[in-house]
Amino acid sequence: MADRRNVLLIESELRSRDYVRGALSRLGYEVVVAESGVEGIGRFTPRIFHLVIVDLNLPDMDGLEVLRKIKRLSSETAVIVLSSNSDVGDAVKALRLGAADYLLKPLEDTAVIDHAICRIANAETLETQNREYREELERRNRELRDHVELLQQDHQAGRLLQQHLLPRTPYRYPGGIEAAYRLVPSLYLSGDFVDYGLFGGRFVAFYLTDVSGHGVSSALVTALIKNSIMHELRERSLFVQQERLGTDLLDILSMINRELLSTRLEKHASMFVGVVDTKTDQLHYAVAGQVPMPALLTDEGAEWLPGKGRPLGLFEQGDWSVLCAKLPAKWCLVTCSDGVLELLRGDLLKREEQLLQAIQRSCGDLDALCAELHVDTSDALPDDVTILTLRQG
Secondary structure: OOEEEEEEEEOOOHHHHHHHHHHHHHOOOEEEEEOOHHHHHHHOOOOOEEEEEEEOEOOOOEHHHHHHHHHHHOOOOEEEEEEOOOOHHHHHHHHHOOOOEEEEOOOOOHHHHHHHHHHHHHHHHHHHHHHHHHHHHHHHHHHHHHHHHHHHHHHHHHHHHHHHHOOOOOEEEOOOEEEEEEEEOOOOOOOEEEEEEEEOOOEEEEEEEEEOOOHHHHHHHHHHHHHHHHHHHHHOOOOOOHHHHHHHHHHHHHHHHHHHHHHOOOOOEEEEEEEEEOOOOEEEEEEEOOOOOOEEEEOOEEEEOOOOOOOEOOOOOOOOOEEEEEOOOOEEEEEEOHHHHHHOOOOHHHHHHHHHHHHHHHOOOHHHHHHHHOOOOOOOOOOOEEEEEEEEO
């Protein structure tokens, strides 16, 4: 890097040379003098001089050519040109070639030189700051790109994990019951989750849960719910005795409620959990803040199931209750997360009415319902969308 106190002065006139050298010396600069263009070019070294002052009227060559050669050797070196000719054309040419300033001779006021040096110093300081800002911005951008890439990798891993935790769809159980779902996250990961399984060769248990919020934290809570239920199933024999189905359902809700409260993640969840008894053709179910309610579709049409209950993770005690519905030979149960309602228009009651009509028109067929609601073709979903269907006949 050039020494900021070294100046190369290329000037053939003795009076002007001594005047400029004296003014620069008083400012604390070390001045090296060259009396011709050839000598000046020969003395110039970029890493020694950070400023060059050159007269345009040199005895051996045009000062503009000296300026051009110096700029070619070091474009960052500041050059001030001196001229006894007040022709504006010379000034324009010099500035176009990269001169930092243009001073007219004779120089009779050192303040002119002081101001020129000050402007160059300020410009260099600003350029240095801008360069440092650019370098810092580039560094931060590189870090941001690295963080984004790492975040994308984490999201990809999380998505693969969440997909691995989900059940196969569709899945057919003995007795002709088919379970299927469509889960479309609004972000990379979903706060919705579904699961189902066969117990005791007779009971098909299932649930749909919708965790508050979006993204990674909500997706992690769905994994927590899945793990908690699986742990409970390993520890106890759930959903294997008809007379204990209601107790088992309430135990599941109470356990998840305790888990969410204990994590202090400020997350709550809605859930619909149920069991189909294939021997008695009965649906046992419980509701925890589920909106919209599940719809039961039969030959008589589609209707919302009754029931209510507090969401999980908000209250120490829930008011959940277990209800029972008799199932005909042919039926379809459709459960949706509240994100489905965001695909419809109007107030809540109108949206629920539109959804119930869409369920009836689709005859409970998952693909037909998703097509009517534009689940797979919406550009941007405001919320996670999940539809779970169980059907028989």
